[in-house]
Amino acid sequence: MTKVTILGASGGVGQPLSLLLKLSPYITELSLYDLRNVEGVSKDLSHINTNSKCTGHGEIDIEKALKGANLVIIPAGVPRRPGMSRDDLFKINAKIVKSLVSYTGKFAPGARILIISNPVNSMVPIAVEQLKLMGKFQPGNVVGVTMLDLVRAETFVVDFLGEDSTLDKTKMDKDITVIGGHSGNTIVPVFLNKKLGETLKMKKCYDEFIHRVQFGGDEVVKAKDGAGSATLSMALAGYKFAEEILRSLHKAKSTMTTIPAFVYLPGISNGKEVQEKVGNKNLEYIALPVNLVYGSVASIDTTVLDNLTSEETKLLNIAVKELIGNIDKGKKFIIGASKL
Numbered sequence: 001m002t003k004v005t006i007l008g009a010s011g012g013v014g015q016p017l018s019l020l021l022k023l024s025p026y027i028t029e030l031s032l033y034d035l036r037n038v039e040g041v042s043k044d045l046s047h048i049n050t051n052s053k054c055t056g057h058g059e060i061d062i063e064k065a066l067k068g069a070n071l072v073i074i075p076a077g078v079p080r081r082p083g084m085s086r087d088d089l090f091k092i093n094a095k096i097v098k099s100l101v102s103y104t105g106k107f108a109p110g111a112r113i114l115i116i117s118n119p120v121n122s123m124v125p126i127a128v129e130q131l132k133l134m135g136k137f138q139p140g141n142v143v144g145v146t147m148l149d150l151v152r153a154e155t156f157v158v159d160f161l162g163e164d165s166t167l168d169k170t171k172m173d174k175d176i177t178v179i180g181g182h183s184g185n186t187i188v189p190v191f192l193n194k195k196l197g198e199t200l201k202m203k204k205c206y207d208e209f210i211h212r213v214q215f216g217g218d219e220v221v222k223a224k225d226g227a228g229s230a231t232l233s234m235a236l237a238g239y240k241f242a243e244e245i246l247r248s249l250h251k252a253k254s255t256m257t258t259i260p261a262f263v264y265l266p267g268i269s270n271g272k273e274v275q276e277k278v279g280n281k282n283l284e285y286i287a288l289p290v291n292l293v294y295g296s297v298a299s300i301d302t303t304v305l306d307n308l309t310s311e312e313t314k315l316l317n318i319a320v321k322e323l324i325g326n327i328d329k330g331k332k333f334i335i336g337a338s339k340l
């Protein structure tokens with residue numbers, strides 16, 4: 001029996017993510033929770049003849065929504081409008097994430113928790129600190145979803161390399177990964193296949209490629225012109241990540257070479273090694289390729305940090321500086337400035 005709960009299931013991300021998860025063979029109960037329209041969405045999905053039953057839960061029903069959940073995914077919160085940064089969402093989304101993570105700690109303390117709500121760089125520290133305060137924090141169980149950055153990188157690198165490319169944009173995670181965080185300059189694409197990076201440089205489009213990956217979210221916000229941010233591509237990315245967690249829970253083989261996630265380093269076996277390799281012993285969170293065991297992050301694949309080019313190192317250093325501020329902001333929201 002595997003129960004997956006989506007908190008914020010009626011939203012732009014939540015609905016297509018729920019649809020994709022309804023197709024997962026690993027789920028027996030898909031539990032949807034939202035403050036609005038959840039009865040309609042869950043009834044609609046419940047007519048799909050797949051493995052899982054789909055249940056819907058409104059505001060007063062959060063205990064039922066969460067009880068027994070193995071995996072909790074949180075896309076609840078407001079999205080950006082043109083002219084906004086992800087950090088502009090902090091005030092509203094911090095309260096939402098804090099409250100939903102508290103309920104998760106109370107009613108589904110063993111669940112793996114995936115944070116989609118923005119700004120991810122600050123929301124994950126909020127989730128971790130809140131669970132720590134409650135005495136419910138389990139290292140490796142709480143991660144920020146940065147998979148959309150990898151999905152974009154895989155797509156854009158093929159776009160830049162042209163029509164006659166023999167590359168398959170659906171299977172590029174052996175060639176490229178994305179590390180750092182999930183906003184602008186904190187997003188750092190890294191080539192595992194150095195030849196591809198070199199080719200982009202030769203074609204004089206490396207910088208443009210990096211910019212598109214770092215600011216891909218803005219492209220969508222602009223195109224949607226006030227109607228929100230990425231929802232469909234995010235749903236796909238969230239589904240891909242959740243499927244990896246579910247495969248790991250079910251001891252099935254991963255389909256990916258690298259699985260990036262934004263993680264809390266002190267909670268991970270080789271977290272200290274990462275801090276040393278990044279050159280900042282105070283850095284508590286970063287997105288890197290992770291190794292999953294039973295759906296939890298057991299360790300980090302640090303090899304990516306051993307083979308950075310000078311450009312990638314420069315980008316990572318910029319990212320780390322910005323990340324530290326984002327992380328502190330999230331921590332302070334829970335534990336207060338005086339205790340830091």
Ligand SMILES: NC(=O)C1=CN([C@@H]2O[C@H](COP(=O)(O)OP(=O)(O)OC[C@H]3O[C@@H](n4cnc5c(N)ncnc54)[C@H](O)[C@@H]3O)[C@@H](O)[C@H]2O)C=CC1
Nearest residue numbers: 008010011012013034035076077078079116117118148234
């Ligand atoms: N990590 C990533 O790569 C990405 C993150 N996002 C983020 O995901 C979040 C959601 O985006 P959208 O789905 O487009 O927004 P949306 O506004 O369409 O949906 C959000 C949903 O959350 C629900 N909600 C709000 N407060 C809630 C609460 N306390 N409990 C339960 N449900 C609650 C709303 O009722 C709504 O249905 C945003 O913060 C957005 O920035 C979006 C795309 C990519």
Ligand SMILES: O=C([O-])CC(=O)C(=O)O
Nearest residue numbers: 080118148217218229230
């Ligand atoms: O841009 C946004 O606000 C949503 C997001 O995180 C993304 O699309 O990467």
